[in-house]
Structures are given as C-alpha cells and as structure tokens.
Amino acid sequence: xxxxxxxxxxTEGTPALGPEPEAATRNACKLCAPLGAAMVFKGIRGCLPFxxxxxGCATYIRRxxxxxxxxxxxIASSSFSEDDAIFGGARNFELGIENVISQYQPELIGVATxxxxxxxxxxxxxxxxxxxxxxxAEGPPLVHVSTPAYSGTHSDGYFATTLAIVKKFALPSxxxxxxxxxxxxxxxxxxxxxxxxxxxxxxxxxxxxxxDYNATLxxxxxxxxxxxxxxxxxxxxxxxxxxxxxxxxxxxxxANVKQSAGxxxxxxxxxxxxxxxxxxxxxxSDQLFTSLSEISGREMPSEIADERARLVDAYVDAHKxxxxxxxxxxxxxxxxxxxxxxxxxxxxxxxLCATGSKTPQWKELLHNEIEGDMADxxxxxxxxHAKLASRTRERKPDLLIGxxxxxxxxxxxxxxxxxxxxxxxxxxxxxxxxxxGYRGTQQIFDRVVNAFLEAKQEYSETGYSYL
Amino acid sequence: MTPDQTGxxxxxxxxRAAQVWTKxxxxxxxxxxxxxxxxxxxxxxxxxxxRVVLYPIADALHIVHGPIGCAVYNWDIRGALSSGPQLxxxxxxxxxxxxxxxxxxxxxxxxxxxxxxxFYKPKAAFVYSTCIVGLIGDDVxxxxxQVTQMTGIDCIPVDSPGFKGTKKSGYQAxxxxxxxxxxxxxxxxIKKHSINLMGEFNIAGEAWMIRKYFERIGVQVVxxxxxxxxxxDLRRCHGASLNLVQCSGSMTHLSKLLEDKHGIxxxxxxxxxxxxxxxxxxxxxxxxxxxxxxxxxxALVREEIAKYAPRIKAYKKQLKGKKAALYVGxxxxxxxxxLALRALGMQTVLAGTQTGNAEDYEQLKEICDPGTVIxxxxxxxxxxxxxxxxxxxxxxxxxxxxxxxxxxGVAFCDHNHERKIPLAGFExxxxxxxxVARSVLSPVWKFAPRRSFKTNIHLNxxxx
Numbered sequence: 001x002x003x004x005x006x007x008x009x010x011t012e013g014t015p016a017l018g019p020e021p022e023a024a025t026r027n028a029c030k031l032c033a034p035l036g037a038a039m040v041f042k043g044i045r046g047c048l049p050f051x052x053x054x055x056g057c058a059t060y061i062r063r064x065x066x067x068x069x070x071x072x073x074x075i076a077s078s079s080f081s082e083d084d085a086i087f088g089g090a091r092n093f094e095l096g097i098e099n100v101i102s103q104y105q106p107e108l109i110g111v112a113t114x115x116x117x118x119x120x121x122x123x124x125x126x127x128x129x130x131x132x133x134x135x136x137a138e139g140p141p142l143v144h145v146s147t148p149a150y151s152g153t154h155s156d157g158y159f160a161t162t163l164a165i166v167k168k169f170a171l172p173s174x175x176x177x178x179x180x181x182x183x184x185x186x187x188x189x190x191x192x193x194x195x196x197x198x199x200x201x202x203x204x205x206x207x208x209x210x211x212d213y214n215a216t217l218x219x220x221x222x223x224x225x226x227x228x229x230x231x232x233x234x235x236x237x238x239x240x241x242x243x244x245x246x247x248x249x250x251x252x253x254x255a256n257v258k259q260s261a262g263x264x265x266x267x268x269x270x271x272x273x274x275x276x277x278x279x280x281x282x283x284x285s286d287q288l289f290t291s292l293s294e295i296s297g298r299e300m301p302s303e304i305a306d307e308r309a310r311l312v313d314a315y316v317d318a319h320k321x322x323x324x325x326x327x328x329x330x331x332x333x334x335x336x337x338x339x340x341x342x343x344x345x346x347x348x349x350x351x352l353c354a355t356g357s358k359t360p361q362w363k364e365l366l367h368n369e370i371e372g373d374m375a376d377x378x379x380x381x382x383x384x385h386a387k388l389a390s391r392t393r394e395r396k397p398d399l400l401i402g403x404x405x406x407x408x409x410x411x412x413x414x415x416x417x418x419x420x421x422x423x424x425x426x427x428x429x430x431x432x433x434x435x436x437g438y439r440g441t442q443q444i445f446d447r448v449v450n451a452f453l454e455a456k457q458e459y460s461e462t463g464y465s466y467l
Numbered sequence: 468m469t470p471d472q473t474g475x476x477x478x479x480x481x482x483r484a485a486q487v488w489t490k491x492x493x494x495x496x497x498x499x500x501x502x503x504x505x506x507x508x509x510x511x512x513x514x515x516x517x518r519v520v521l522y523p524i525a526d527a528l529h530i531v532h533g534p535i536g537c538a539v540y541n542w543d544i545r546g547a548l549s550s551g552p553q554l555x556x557x558x559x560x561x562x563x564x565x566x567x568x569x570x571x572x573x574x575x576x577x578x579x580x581x582x583x584x585x586f587y588k589p590k591a592a593f594v595y596s597t598c599i600v601g602l603i604g605d606d607v608x609x610x611x612x613q614v615t616q617m618t619g620i621d622c623i624p625v626d627s628p629g630f631k632g633t634k635k636s637g638y639q640a641x642x643x644x645x646x647x648x649x650x651x652x653x654x655x656x657i658k659k660h661s662i663n664l665m666g667e668f669n670i671a672g673e674a675w676m677i678r679k680y681f682e683r684i685g686v687q688v689v690x691x692x693x694x695x696x697x698x699x700d701l702r703r704c705h706g707a708s709l710n711l712v713q714c715s716g717s718m719t720h721l722s723k724l725l726e727d728k729h730g731i732x733x734x735x736x737x738x739x740x741x742x743x744x745x746x747x748x749x750x751x752x753x754x755x756x757x758x759x760x761x762x763x764x765x766a767l768v769r770e771e772i773a774k775y776a777p778r779i780k781a782y783k784k785q786l787k788g789k790k791a792a793l794y795v796g797x798x799x800x801x802x803x804x805x806l807a808l809r810a811l812g813m814q815t816v817l818a819g820t821q822t823g824n825a826e827d828y829e830q831l832k833e834i835c836d837p838g839t840v841i842x843x844x845x846x847x848x849x850x851x852x853x854x855x856x857x858x859x860x861x862x863x864x865x866x867x868x869x870x871x872x873x874x875x876g877v878a879f880c881d882h883n884h885e886r887k888i889p890l891a892g893f894e895x896x897x898x899x900x901x902x903v904a905r906s907v908l909s910p911v912w913k914f915a916p917r918r919s920f921k922t923n924i925h926l927n928x929x930x931x
Contacts, residue, residue, distance in 0.1 A: 056512025
C-alpha cells in the first residue's frame with residue numbers, strides 16, 4: 001500500500017526531518033477568490049460568470065466545481081494573450097462580453113477579476129462603462145467584483161460578490177414587503193439552501209437568497225439543452241432586497257467585517273440585520289428560529305418543534321457513543337465555526353479548528369460559539385493542509401471533518417473522515433448533504449455518531465454486529 | 468421537437484465558424500488559433516500545460532510561484548502513478564500575498580525553495596511561473612541559479628505564465644525545462660535496442676503495462692517521460708537509440724531537441740487500441756531491423772489479442788451501431804479513439820480536440836466517416852449542439868465534458884488524465900470496452916427525459 005503522508009516524507013521514502021518549511025504553502029486549505037465569485041454568480045437567475053484574465057482561471061475553476069456538483073458550470077473568460085497582459089485587456093473584454101451575450105443571452109453577466117487583470121491595473125468600472133456606451137446600454141447588466149487571489153480566499157471572494165451585487169442592484173424603498181426576508185448564506189450545500197427557503201415558508205415568509213444556486217448546481221435531467229442552468233434568484237428579487245423586512249446573514253465571519261451584504265442593506269436600505277452563524281446544532285438553529293419568529297410574529301410551527309424534540313431525543317440516545325471524543329475540522333471559516341459549535345454541544349471536543357482563510361479574531365470567533373473553555377482547542381487560521389496534518393498527527397483526534405482533501409491524512413492515521421463542505425470529489429452527493437436547522441443537524445449528528453460506531457466496529461477484534 | 472431539443476437553436480460564433488467542419492462539406496478548416504474571448508473554451512492555459520507534463524516526475528519538487536489559485540486546483544487529482552517517491556502529489560506554492568505582489572516575491576521564493584529542498588530532499592526542483600510573476604518583475608532564473616549553487620540541487624525555472632497561450636505553449640516550456648536535465652548523467656549500461664517512452668504519463672499504471680511489452684520483445688526502456696518519471700532517468704535519456712512519442716502535442720519539442728542535439732530519431736506511436744499498440748511494437752522492431760524481435764512482437768500481439776478479443780467481441784455485439792462523440796486534448800489520441808470505437812462497432816459522429824494542429828486534423832478527417840463533424844477548440848454550447856444534432860449515444864472526454872453528456876441523457880467515458888482506469892495497451896482496450904459498455908448499456912437512461920421522450924414514457928399522459 002502506498003503511504004499517503006506525502007507532506008512529511010522525503011523522496012527516499014524516509015520521514016522528513018528538521019524544521020517544517022514555513023515559507024511556502026504546502027497543500028493549501030483554501031481556493032482562490034474568483035471561485036467564490038463564480039459560486040455566487042451561479043446563484044443568480046440567468047447569470048453567466050465571466051473572469052477577466054487568462055483562460056486557465058476559468059477552466060480550472062469550472063473543472064473543480066464540476067468535480068463536486070456534477071453539473072454544467074460554464075464560466076467565460078476574456079482569454080488574455082501576451083499582448084493583452086502588456087497593453088491591457090479592454091479589447092478582449094469587449095469582444096468577450098459580446099460573444100457571451102450572443103451565445104448565452106444572459107440576464108446578467110457577473111464579471112470577476114483575476115490576479116492578472118488586477119496586477120496590470122485594468123480599470124473594470126471604466127471598461128464596463130465604455131462597453132455600455134459603445135452598445136447604447138443595450139444588453140444585460142454587468143456587475144463587477146474585485147477578486148485577486150493574492151488578497152483573499154474563495155470564502156472572501158464569495159462574500160465580496162454578495163456585497164457587490166446588493167450594492168449594485170438592491171434599491172432603497174419607502175415601504176416594507178412585510179413577509180419577505182433576505183438570506184445571505186455562507187457557502188452552503190444546495191440542500192441547505194432549499195431547506196432555508198422551506199423553513200421561511202413554514203413561518204409564512206417568502207425569502208430571497210443571495211445566492212441561491214440550489215437548482216443551478218443541483219438540477220434535474222434535461223430534455224433540451226439549457227444555455228444557462230435554470231434556477232437562481234432573479235434580478236427583480238435582488239432589487240427588492242432593499243424592501244425586505246429583515247436580512248438574515250448566516251455567517252459568523254461576516255459579523256465583524258467592515259461591510260457585508262447584510263450590513264450594507266441595513267445602512268443603505270434600512271433593512272434590519274440578524275447576524276447569525278451557519279445554523280448547525282441546536283443552539284445555533286435555535287437562534288435562527290428565534291429570528292424567524294421575531295420577523296414573522298409566529299411561534300415555532302409544530303412540525304419544526306417536533307424535529308427539535310426528536311433531535312434532542314437522538315442526542316440523548318447516542319450521547320455515550322460520542323461523549324469525550326475529539327475531532328479535527330477544517331474548511332471555510334463559517335463551516336468550521338458552525339461545526340465546532342455543534343460538536344461541542346454533543347460532547348465532542350473540536351480540538352483542532354483550521355481554516356485557510358486569514359480570518360481576523362479567529363480564536364475569539366470560535367470561543368464565542370464553542371461550549372466550555374478553549375484550553376484544549378487549537379484555533380488555526382491561515383494554515384495549509386501540511387500544517388493541519390502535522391498538528392493532527394500530534395493531537396491524534398478520533399475523527400476528521402472536512403472536504404475530500406483530508407482523505408490522505410485520515411488514511412494515514414486510520415481515523416474516519418466525515419466528508420463535509422467543499423470540495424467532495426471522492427464521494428457522490430456533497431451538494432445534497434443537509435447541515436442547517438434541526439433537520440440538517442439530525443443528519444450530521446447521525447453521520448458523526450455512525451462514523452464513531454463504524455470505526456469502533458471496524459477495528460474491533462471480534463467484529464460484533466450489535467453495538 | 469423544439470429547436471432546443473434538436474440543437475438547432477444553438478449557433479456557432481462567427482469567429483469560430485472556420486473551426487467547425489463537416490466531412491463532405493468541402494469547406495476550409497482552421498485550427499491552431501488562440502481562443503476567442505467569451506467563447507468558454509474547454510482549453511486551459513500555458514501554466515496548466517507545463518504542470519501536466521512535468522507533474523509525474525515523482526522525485527522532483529514542483530513549486531508554483533504565484534498566488535494560490537494556480538497551485539491548488541491541480542493538487543493530487545491526476546491518475547499519474549509513481550512506483551516510488553510520491554513527492555509530486557503535493558501542491559507547493561509561494562502563495563503570493565498582496566505585499567509580495569507589490570514588493571516582489573523573490574525573497575519568498577528563495578526561502579521556500581531552500582526550506583523545501585532541505586526538508587524533502589528532491590533530486591531537482593521545477594519552479595513554475597504564473598501570470599503575475601513576469602509582471603511584478605521577479606527574476607526567477609536568478610533565484611533558481613542562487614539556490615542551485617547553495618543546495619547543489621538543480622532548480623529549473625519553467626516559463627509558464629498562463630497568458631502565454633494554451634496548454635501547447637506550456638508543453639513547450641515544460642520540454643525546455645526538462646531538457647535542462649538531459650545529458651547530465653552517464654549512459655552506462657544502456658543497450659543498443661533501447662527507447663524512451665515519451666508522452667506517456669502512467670495514468671493508472673499504463674506506462675508499466677507498456678514497458679513490459681517492450682521488455683518482452685527485448686527492448687530496454689531508458690526513461691518514461693514523464694510517467695513514473697525520475698530526474699536521473701531524464702539525465703541519461705539521451706543514451707537511448709529511439710524515441711517513441713505518444714502524446715505528440717506535449718512531447719514533440721523535447722523529442723526534436725533530442726533528435727537535433729543527440730541524433731535520436733523519433734516515431735509517433737499510440738497505445739490505445741489493439742491496432743495501434745501492435746503497430747507501435749512492430750514499428751519499433753522494424754526500426755531496429757531485428758527479425759527475432761519482430762517475431763517476438765508478433766507472438767506477443769497474437770497472445771495478447773487472444774486473451775482479450777473474445778470478451779471484446781461480446782461487447783461489440785451489444786454496442787454495434789451506437790454513435791459516439793469525442794472531445795480530447797490532442798489529435799493523436801482522437802485517431803486512436805476513432806479506431807478503437809470502430810473496433811467496438813461504434814461510429815464516431817463528432818470528433819474534436821483542444822489543441823490539434825493542421826497535420827493532425829488532416830489525418831483525423833481522413834479516417835472519419837462522411838458526415839462526421841470535426842471541431843477545434845470547441846465549447847460546451849457547440850458540443851451540446853452536435854450531441855443533440857447527431858443524437859449520440861456516448862461521449863468521450865474529460866470532467867468538463869461529462870455534465871454536457873449526462874444532462875442530456877448520454878453515456879460518458881472519461882479518457883482524461885484524472886481517470887484511475889488504465890485504457891492503454893491490449894488489456895486497456897478491454898477496460899475501454901468495459902467502460903463504454905457499462906455506461907452505454909446502463910439501464911438508467913430510460914428515465915432521462917430526453918430518452919423517455921423518445922421511448923414515449925410520459926409521466927402525465929393526460930397532459931399530452
């Protein structure tokens with residue numbers, strides 16, 4: 001069997017000794033900002049993402065997203081050549097936009113920059129204006145977001161894009177749509193987005209999700225070709241976000257940034273902001289349902305109360321299987337915080353909480369949500385998988401939780417990997433995994449418990465079929 | 468049927484009209500052009516080209532100099548196997564941040580190289596330049612020289628900024644970089660009848676299978692470039708007497724350098740399908756003018772075909788008359804696939820490549836049947852159009868093409884570098900048939916709306 005601890009093995013096959021390399025990033029625990037932008041653009045109806053830069057950026061990101069979602073992901077590029085890199089990409093930008101319109105007939109083009117166009121200083125707003133002037137403002141609107149990979153991760157690109165979109169399209173309003181709420185989710189699964197919408201409906205609320213890629217990135221089989229996958233939030237709905245009754249921003253990491261989509265809607269359009277986290281676990285879900293009750297003026301519907309009751313019952317039924325166990329988790333900041341909160345409330349200690357993002361106040365953010373003190377919790381921000389692996393080898397947790405990228409480590413250490421988040425490209429169904437609310441928590445709870453049970457059974461001498 | 472169902476409503480961009488051709492149309496065909504902006508090309512960039520070519524060199528350190536995106540999307544996703552070191556499966560990057568973009572990344576690159584070389588003990592290091600490295604003025608070559616002097620390990624710059632062109636320009640840069648190692652070691656022990664296997668990346672162990680064939684007929688394989696590759700093999704590959712070049716797009720430049728500077732002749736070969744694999748062995752035996760070797764090759768081919776032919780024949784019965792589309796990186800693979808599909812009783816109705824050249828396409832046009840559509844540097848909409856128009860049963864391509872097929876209820880076979888199933892050689896042909904059959908003959912298609920439409924399955928009969 002081939003050893004998978006490639007990050008700490010020399011070419012001779014011997015353990016790599018000496019101080020661990022610090023200067024380079026080894027097996028990054030993050031993706032680049034334009035990927036986050038593309039995710040958001042995929043969640044808007046009729047929108048085609050467009051990356052201004054070399055075509056490799058678009059191709060790599062398409063390939064990576066397809067490996068997880070298994071859906072068409074068309075992303076256009078201005079396909080820079082050497083000349084464009086020297087003289088600027090304006091000509092290619094204009095041609096590219098024309099071709100996208102002619103081929104895709106989009107309702108919106110979402111333009112994200114790349115390292116290349118940012119470095120040469122292409123002035124996007126000017127180029128968009130020139131394009132629109134040259135075309136008498138005909139054609140679909142263009143929205144632009146600045147996403148150089150050297151100043152943020154995919155998670156940063158994702159939130160920057162939600163902000164750019166509301167800034168461009170949301171309109172302040174003199175009246176309130178009394179039963180409408182905005183939801184700015186973190187980078188959740190398609191199933192999560194669908195469930196959030198359903199939960200709002202249960203409270204008599206209609207919801208505008210920004211983004212809503214639940215159908216575009218997990219759609220049905222087609223009887224004809226669709227230029228752009230059906231689904232997503234429409235531009236009209238986004239314009240009306242300024243008239244909603246409230247915004248739920250489901251991201252702990254956005255709570256203390258200078259400006260987020262939610263805080264913009266609050267300051268510019270006077271839409272009250274409920275700043276919550278990724279609602280995994282009972283306590284964080286309770287916060288979501290409390291907000292929904294406040295906004296709708298309704299009590300928790302009985303079906304949801306029943307789900308909560310069953311979840312509490314399940315926590316009790318299975319608590320002994322998980323109590324005192326430890327886990328290492330990694331991924332996007334919001335996912336890690338939500339998951340750490342959940343684990344700590346069922347008695348699993350999240351002893352390593354890692355993200356590739358350089359999230360400010362990472363430790364404090366975790367501390368706010370993790371039950372108990374932080375003495376046994378390592379908060380690692382801006383780290384790579386090599387660093388995570390080295391800490392995991394040292395701390396020896398019972399369980400690893402995160403994307404497929406943790407598999408080599410799980411295999412090396414003989415501990416289970418619970419595949420969560422993005423990307424999951426060695427299993428099917430990442431887009432269908434539900435995490436949010438009591439129902440999502442029930443599913444992830446069962447998976448956590450069963451992972452421990454399976455490990456116990458797998459490594460037992462006797463091979464009991466009854467545990 | 469609506470125009471969206473037949474593909475009629477999708478039009479080819481004017482800019483690209485010359486790159487779409489139907490056999491029998493008498494039209495001119497264009498290729499070897501840069502991609503049209505906004506066309507959503509399936510091609511990647513020069514960096515990607517360099518990275519795929521050198522990636523399988525398992526005992527080298529591969530470090531991507533630039534911001535993180537370029538390095539992270541290709542971390543351990545390929546099926547290129549190594550029989551020893553696994554260092555290539557890591558993703559190392561200087562992960563440049565804003566301050567380095569402003570003040571330069573040389574310091575970070577130098578520190579990264581020194582630390583990583585010290586820690587992992589690679590036999591050489593490849594430093595890939597990405598788009599912004601040239602723009603910010605980093606002198607990668609100078610850093611490489613300094614670190615080579617300090618550590619004694621060859622640090623080789625790979626001039627691969629993405630905007631330089633398509634994968635093809637990246638292939639060229641990779642060949643230049645690899646060539647820097649060639650001729651730096653002794654060629655003792657290399658026999659007269661010896662070859663390098665070039666453009667063979669050992670996906671799912673294919674190079675090992677092919678190597679065995681040559682060993683069986685008495686040919687020594689000096690280096691597989693770059694599958695299961697080693698730095699020391701590259702250093703002495705100039706000692707071989709013949710270069711067999713499979714993925715010609717990626718390796719032509721290196722084989723030309725070896726021909727011009729070391730007098731090693733090259734032959735284009737392919738190991739996909741019975742015919743091409745057999746031909747490669749015969750060509751080699753003929754080249755060496757050794758009748759015993761030829762006899763061994765003939766015996767090997769007979770033996771291998773006898774092993775797999777009956778099962779392939781059984782598949783052929785089931786697959787006969789099915790129509791296939793293929794869209795692959797280079798044209799040489801496309802020819803082999805047309806032939807391999809024919810061997811399964813299937814007809815290729817759409818064939819395309821990302822980076823084929825005029826010569827390749829001439830050959831491809833020749834072997835295709837009349838009416839076959841040939842596309843160069845295509846995109847998802849065009850591919851969908853022809854999948855619908857030609858009503859294909861199978862699509863052969865890579866991960867980016869897969870959803871086009873699946874969404875339209877069409878079977879799919881992955882023939883790209885990410886696959887984990889060997890499709891080369893005689894045994895590979897059986898795997899190929901198996902892969903194709905398992906998808907084409909799957910019972911799931913009857914539920915796909917496009918297929919149920921055809922077979923008149925209606926969920927709401929009342930609404931007809």
